[in-house]
Amino acid sequence: MRATEQAHRVLGTTALGHDDLRRFAMALLNGALGGGMSSQLFQEVREERGLAYSVYSYASAHADTGAFGVYAGCAPGKVDEVLDVCREQLALAAAKGITAEELRRAKGQMRGGFVLGLEDTGSRMSRRGKGALMPGRVLEGDEPLARDGSVPLVPVH
DSSP: OOOOOOEEEEEEEEEOOTTOTTHHHHHHHHHHHHSSTTSHHIIIIIIITOOEEEEEEEEEEOSSOEEEEEEEEEOGGGHHHHHHHHHHHHHHHHHHOOOHHHHHHHHHHHHHHHHHHHHOHHHHHHHHHHHHHSSSOOOOTTHHHHOOSOSOOOOOO
16 A cells, blocks of 8 residues: 555635625635745645645535635644644734735736636636526626625634
8 A cells, every 4th residue: 555645735714605795705814825936825724834735715606605714735743733823814804904005916816817718718607607596696807806805704613
């Protein structure tokens, strides 16, 4: 039997549904917390401590509920430490929120992803399909970008 070389872990919880306007704030928090190379998780877990080769967060809103999670891929011997640091970062975000600079970067990342998605036929059709299945209307054009995350966000635990 071959020894395991990789461990994959997810910390997850329920989150906001599609009809909750706080989902825009959740998306921005997700971007700041684990949405890219400048995110809190990436910087602390991978760059500062060298504990994982991949770490990110994700958020998804569905018809009646949502999901929020943190994924980390690391060496099996690092799992406990990686999970501890991820929990610390989640607690820090819940207690102190994010900085204005982190919010600016998250908005920029969201804007860039949205604009790139407008160029991709598959992304556009997926968006329309979700809109047809979900209650309410589909936000068109720049409407999703106009949401600034000013609606308060429930703490992540």
